Amino acid sequence: MRRTTVLAIAATLTASLVMTACGPSGKPAAKKQAPSVGTSEVNAQPVSALRQGGTLKVSIDQWISQYNSNTADGAQGDAASITAQVEPTLFLADAHGVEQPDPNYLLSAKVTSTSPQVVTYTLNPKARWSDGKQLSWRDFQAQWKALNGTDHAFQGADPTGYDQIGSVVRGANDQQAKVTFTHAYADWKRLFNPLFPASAYSTPAEFNNGWVDHVPVSAGPFKVGDYDKTDQTITLVPDPKWWGPKPVLSQVIYRVLDIDTLTQAFLNKEIDLAPAELPEDYQQLVKDKNAVIETGSRWDEVHITLNGGRGPLKDVRVRQAVEMAVNRRAITDAYGSGIPYRVNELGNHFYMPNQKGYRDNSGIYGTYDPKAAAKLLDAAGWKDNGAGKPRTKDGKPLELAYPLSEGSNQASVDQSQLVQQMLGQVGIKVDIDKVPANDFFNKYINVGDFDLASFRNVDELFPSELHPVFQQPKGDNLYQNFGSVGSPQIDALLDQAQATTDPAKAVALYNQVDVQLWKLGHSIELYQRPQIEAVRKGLANYGASGLADTDWTKVGWQK
Template sequence: MRQQTPTAAWAAATAAAALLVTGCGSSDDDGKPVAQQSAAPAGSQDINAHPLSAVKQGGTLKLPISQWIADFNRYTANGNQGDAAEINELVEPSLFSADAKGEVHEDKNFLLSAEVTSTSPQTVVYKLNPKAKWSDGKPLSWRDFEAVWKALNGTDKEYEAGSTAGYELVGKVEQGADAHQVKVTFTKPYADWKRLFDPLLPAAGIDTPEKFNKGWTEQIPITGAAFKISSYDKTAQTITAVPDPNWWGTKPKLDSIVFRALDYSAWTDAYLNKEIDYATAILPEDYKRLAKAAGTDIRVGARWDEVHIEFNGAKGPLKDVRVRQALQHAIDRKSIAAAFGKDLPVELKTYGSHFFMPNQAGYQDNSGSYGAYDLDAAGKLLDAAGWKLEGDKRVKDGKQLTLSYTLSSGSTSAQVDQAQLVQAQLAAAGIKLTIDKVPANDYFSKYVTIGNFELTSFRWVDQTFRSEAYPIYRQPEGKNLFQNYGSVGSPEVDALLEKAAETTDPAAANKLYNEADAKIWALGHSVPLYQRPQVLAVRSTLANYGATGLADDDYTKVGWLK
C-alpha cells in the first residue's frame, strides 16, 4: 500500500460493489455554474482513454509531488511514502498491474507467467521475460527475488523493512528450470502471493543492509523499466524521468516526466499557471477554480482511500487504552465528513472498518460502541482513567489532560480545518489539544514513521491486497514500527491477521479480518473518518491519465493527443 501525503498511504484489499459518487450542483463566486458530476461506480475510472495511434510522440508531463523524496526504496518505511512509491514504480519492474476493477494481471514486459504449481507446500513458479534487464545490463533473475525475500522476511534485523507481511511465509527462493524461471516455496499457504516481489528491486541495489537502508537515499541506484531518472535537482525541487533507450517494450509517448515538489496549497495556482498538468480538486475552493479553467477536465474515479486519525499508544496519556477509547467517542466523525464534503460534487460517508470500504465485499461495521460520538461515554472512560472534570478541564495530579496534533506545514485548508474541528471537539470533553505544525519535508520521516506524535491524520490508499494491512496493526518489534506508527496492537490481533493471510477461502478470510477489526476498534488504534473519492483537474488534451480508480497508471500510454 502507499502513503498518500500529507494525509498518507500503503495498499491492501480487493475491490467490489459500487461507490456512489452523487451529483450535486455548485456555483462559482461569479455566479457561473461549475460542472456537475455524475455517479461513479467503484472501480470506475476517468482517464480520457485513447488508443496509442491518437497520441502524439513527444512532449513533457509535469506532475506535482508533495515533498522532496528522502528515500526511494519502496520497501522501507520512509520509501513507502506515496510520491516515493509512485516514482519507484515508474522506473522499476512491476510484475503485476491492476485493471479498473482491481484485478491483477501479469505485465508481460517483465513476467510471462506466474502460477501455483503445488499447494503442499504452496509453490509458485515465475517465468520472466528474457528481454527484461536492469540498467546495469544484468537480466532479471531469481537472485533479485532472493534479495528482496532476504531483506523483507524479518530474519535479518539489520534490514529496515517497512513490512515483512507474506515474505516471512516464504521458505525458499531458487532458480527454476532455467535462468529465466524463479521457484518460490512457502512454509504456509499465502492467499495474496501476487503482491510479493512487486515491484521487483535489483539484487545489486539491496543485497546488503547498508545498500537496502541507505543506498536509495534521495536517488535510485539501478532502474529496470520503460523510464529512468535523468536528473535530481534539489534546488529546483524537481525530479525528471525520461524513456530508457534500452527499454524492450512499447516505446513511451512522452519525452519526459517532471515531478516537482510543491505544498498542496500551491497546486491549484501552479496548475492555473500551467506549471503542472494535474491537480487535486477535492477541496471546494480548489474545485470551484479548477472546474472553470480553460482546457481542463474534472476527472472523477473511485478508489480504496480512507482518511483517519492515528493515536500514539506509546506516548503520555495515550498509553492508557481508556483515554484512546474516550477520544474515539469525543471525535464526531459525521461532523468532520460533512465539513470536508461541503460544496463538493461528491458525497462523503463515515464507515466502520479498518480493512474494507463500505462498498466492498466483506465489509461490515465493526465499530460497535467505540465509533459512536458520545461525550457521556468519553467522560466515564476519562473518569475511570483518573482524569476528573474540574470546571471545563480534565485534570489528574494537578495537570490538565493535554495532547498534541501533529500537522504538516504543507497541509491543505481542509486538513487544517479538520485539526481545528478535532481541537474543538476534544475541548468539549475537557481535553486540551495543541496543533503542532512541522515542516512538510519532515512530516513523515521525522514524525509519523518514527512515532514522533500523539495524534495525526493521514490516508491509507489502494489496499488491493488485505494482507498488506498487517504491518499497520501488528505489534512493533523494538525500534521497527512497521507501519504501526502509533504502536497500538495486541497478540490477538497479530494472530488473527496471520491466520487470515494464510486462509485462501475469501469468505473465511473476510471473517477473520472482521474479527481482527473489532479488536482494533477496542484497542483505540485509530479512527477511520470517511472514504475519499478521486476528483482531479487534468489538461483535457492529456490522454490515458487521471482518475484511475482501482487501476495502476501505465505511463507508456500517457501522452498528449494529436
C-alpha cells in the same frame, strides 16, 4: 508498491458547524452517488491517437530522500509512486483491481503446487537492469531475504507475506524463480511488486542506505534523468535500454508543491493534474476551460492515528474516549458539502463502503458520545476541572500533540482545529504543532513522535498490505504501525487471514480484526475520499484511475 501515505485533507469548516452538524438542518441538496467499484476515467486513447513526445508535470508533497519503497521512509506515497515507475512492476491492476502479469517482465506467474504452496515466476529474458544484468531468480531471493524479518539489520517496513516464504530457488534457468511458502498465502501477487535488483539489495547497507537520495539501478520504461534539490524537481526520461513499447512522453517532471498551492498551480499551467476533492478546489477547477473533471473509485481513506506508545494514550480508556469525542459524521458531512458526490463515512479499516466485504464495525467506539467519553476519562483518573480547562492527573494536564505539516492547506489546518475543539469539550487539550513539510513523515509520523496525526492510506488492493499498519511493533521497528497499538490476538487473526485462500472466510477474519481495532483505539476512520481529479485537456491514459494501475508507456498528449 501500491501503498502510499499522504497528508489528509479536510474541508474548511467553522466551529459553529461542528457543534450543529450532528443533526440534520434543512433538506440536503441532491448528490450523485460516490463512484462505484470499477469506475476509472483516464481519457483512454490508443497510442496511435497520441503525439510522440511532450512533458507531463506532476506535483509531489515532499522531497524524496529514500527511494527504497520497502523501508518506512520510502513507503511514503510520492516515493513509492516514482519507484514503481522506474522499477519492474510485475503485475498491473485493471479498474476492478484484478492483477495480471505485465508481459514486459513476466512470461507467467502462477501457483504450481498447493501443498506446499509454490509460485513459479518465469521472467521475460529481454528484461535487464540498467547495469546490464538480466532480471533473475537471484533478485527474488535477495528481496525475500531482506524483507522476511529474520535479519533485523535490514530496516524493512513490511515483512508480511515474505515471512511466509520458506525458500526461493532457481527454476529451469536463471530467469525462473520458484518461491515455496511455509503456509498458504492468498495475496502472493502483492509480493516482489515492484521487484528490486539483487545488486543493490543484498546487504543491509545497500538496502538501508543505498537508495538514499537516488535510484542506483532501475529497469523501467523511464529512468531518473535529474534530481534538482534546489528547484525541488525530479525529472524522469525514457530509458533507451528499455526493451518494451517506447514511451510516448519525452519527460515526466515531479515538483514539490505545498498542497494549498495545487489548484493555482494547475490554473497557471504549472502542473497537469490537481486533486478536486475539496469544495474550494472543485469550485475553481470545474470552471477552467482547459480542465476535464474525472472521477474514479479509489481505495482512499482519511483517518486519525492514535499513539498508544507514549503519554496519556497508553491507556486504552483514554484512546476510547478520544474515539467517542470525535464527531465523525460532522466532519464527513461538512467535507462533502461543497462537492457533487456523496462522501461515505467509514466504519472499517480494511474495506471501503462500496467494496465487497465491507461491514461497519465502529460500534460504540465510532459513535459520537461526549458523555461516554467523559466517563471513560473519569475512570482513567483524569480529573474534570470544568469547561475550557484540561483535565489533570498527578498534577499533569491531559495534553496531546498533533503535528501538522507546514505544507498543509487551510482545509487541513481547519480539520486539526476541529479535532482540537471536539476534544476540548471533554477536557483534552490538543496542541497543534506545525512542522516542516519534508519532516512530517520522516521525523514525526514514521518514528512515532506524535499523539494524534491525520493522513491518508490509499490503494490498499490486498488486505494483507495493511498488516504492517496493525501488527505489534518489534523493538524499534514500528513497521507502519506508527501509533504502536496492537495485540497478540490481532497478530494471530492477521496471520490466519493471510493464510486463508477462501475469500469469504478471509473477509470474516479481517472483519474480526476490525472489531478489535475499534475496541483498542488504534485509529479513527473518518471517511472514504471520492477520487475527483482535474486533468489537463488533451492528456490521455492518465487521471482518475481508481483501482487501476497506470501504463506509463501509453500516457501522452492527443494529436
